[in-house]
Structure formats: structure tokens, C-alpha cells
Amino acid sequence: MALRPDEFHDHALTAADGERRLPLARMTGWDISPFEPDGLRVAPLRPPVLPEPPRHGEDPSDCDACRDRGEGIWFNDHWRLTRITGVGVPLVLMLYPLEHHDMADLPDELAAELGVLSAHIVRHVQGLPHISRAHVYRIGDGAAHLHIWFFARPEGQTQLRGSWLPVWDDLLPEYPAQAAEADAAVVADALVASVGGRRSATGASPRD
Ligand SMILES: [Zn+2]
Known part of the structure; x- marks a missing residue:
């Protein structure tokens, strides 16, 4: 069974810094990345939003x-x-x-x-x-x-x-x-x- 939203969030934060920013890794290190890693930083990870907001056209x-x-x-x-x-x-x-x-x-x-x-x-x-x-x-x-x-x-x-x-x-x-x-x-x-x-x-x- 997949992790619950709070479990997933806690799991993700184990790799984040004190500002909840995950490290740059993998895709930004690829030679096809449009961004150079220098000066780039990851947005702080936000907590889960439940229930999720509706998508366009649910009705x-x-x-x-x-x-x-x-x-x-x-x-x-x-x-x-x-x-x-x-x-x-x-x-x-x-x-x-x-x-x-x-x-x-x-x-x-x-x-x-x-x-x-x-x-x-x-x-x-x-x-x-x-x-x-x-x-x-x-x-x-x-x-x-x-x-x-x-x-x-x-x-x-x-x-x-x-x-x-x-x-x-x-x-x-x-x-x-x-x-x-x-x-x-x-x-x-x-x-x-x-x-x-x-x-x-x-x-x-x-x-x-
Ligand atoms: Zn439609």
C-alpha cells in the first residue's frame, strides 16, 4: 500500500534541509538539463493539501x-x-x-x-x-x-x-x-x- 500523505511528506523531508529544501540531484545533473546547478535551489517542500483542490472541468x-x-x-x-x-x-x-x-x-x-x-x-x-x-x-x-x-x-x-x-x-x-x-x-x-x-x-x- 502507498504511504499516507503525512507519511509520504515525512519521508520526503528526511532528505531535506532545515528550510525543507531537497538537494539538487539527478535530473538537474543530466547534460540535457536546461538549468545549470550553480545558483539553482529547490523550492521548500509544502505539506500535503487534503482534500486536493478540484481540477478544471470536474463538472x-x-x-x-x-x-x-x-x-x-x-x-x-x-x-x-x-x-x-x-x-x-x-x-x-x-x-x-x-x-x-x-x-x-x-x-x-x-x-x-x-x-x-x-x-x-x-x-x-x-x-x-x-x-x-x-x-x-x-x-x-x-x-x-x-x-x-x-x-x-x-x-x-x-x-x-x-x-x-x-x-x-x-x-x-x-x-x-x-x-x-x-x-x-x-x-x-x-x-x-x-x-x-x-x-x-x-x-x-x-x-x-
Ligand atoms: Zn469535458
Whole structure:
């Protein structure tokens, strides 16, 4: 059984200093870390917050992902894909179920479709020129409606490999929107060709 919140907190503090700061270690020591250890310090560890504050959209009637279900670059009967704007890496896409589900309550049929769609999206993003990898993330701490992140890593920028990529993304200047929009369209068109669906929420699908 996992440690209780107070037990976990006490356990973490065994490694902290008098100001409850954990030592710099591991990831900040990697050569792909965006931060140099000199001058960097860890924030004091806060005590557990119980009950946890609600995430956005715990109530479907107040959920942005449900409200915006007509927005995206690709749709089928159960899913939609959007492009996230204002990012630093070449392309960030987000996949949502149209209906209000989190990952743990996703019906098996949709879970199976998620697997197939994820593989196709990764294939098409990695098929873009000058993109080496598509990272896939599901975190789920901010919003209750399932949303899967696809991050494109630029070719040759090996310092951006690995789990620091979202932090590098936040540090980089905004990527040219026109190039990202064109690449997103290539991915969406490839998705229509490989798994069906359509480019607009209401338009006809060539395979329907
Ligand atoms: Zn929702």
C-alpha cells in the first residue's frame, strides 16, 4: 500500500534541509538539463493539501474541453485533435475524446481507439521533415477531461531529448506559427488518409 500523505511528506523531508529544501540531484545533473546547478535551489517542500483542490472541468457542465468540442484540425465520431498555439517546439498537438471521460473511466472501445490513434499521430508527426521524435504525455492533474499531449522534438537538437522537453518548450521563443500550422495540416491530412475522420467538426468524411 502507498504511504499516507503525512507519511509520504515525512519521508520526503528526511532528505531535506532545515528550510525543507531537497538537494539538487539527478535530473538537474543530466547534460540535457536546461538549468545549470550553480545558483539553482529547490523550492521548500509544502505539506500535503487534503482534500486536493478540484481540477478544471470536474463538472462536465463547466468543462472547456466539452464546450470547445467543435474546435480542432481533425475529428472523427469519438475524438478530436487540436494544435496548441504559442509553444516553443515545432508542434504540440492535443487529442481529446468528444465525450467527457477521464483516462480511468474511458470505455474499452475508446481506449482501443486511443491506442491506434496515438500510434498514427506519432507516425505522422515523426514523418514531418526536421522532426526527430513525437513525445506522448498524459498527466491529468490540471483538467478532468482526458487530453493527450504530442510534442514534436526538432531534429538535431539533442539537448531537448527526454523528459525536460516541456521545460525547454517553455524557455524557447515562440515557434513560427505559420510553419506549425502547415505541419499540423500535414499531420491531419495524413490522419484522414490512414485512419479516416475529417478535417472539420461538421464536414463530411471521405470514409463515412
Ligand atoms: Zn469535458
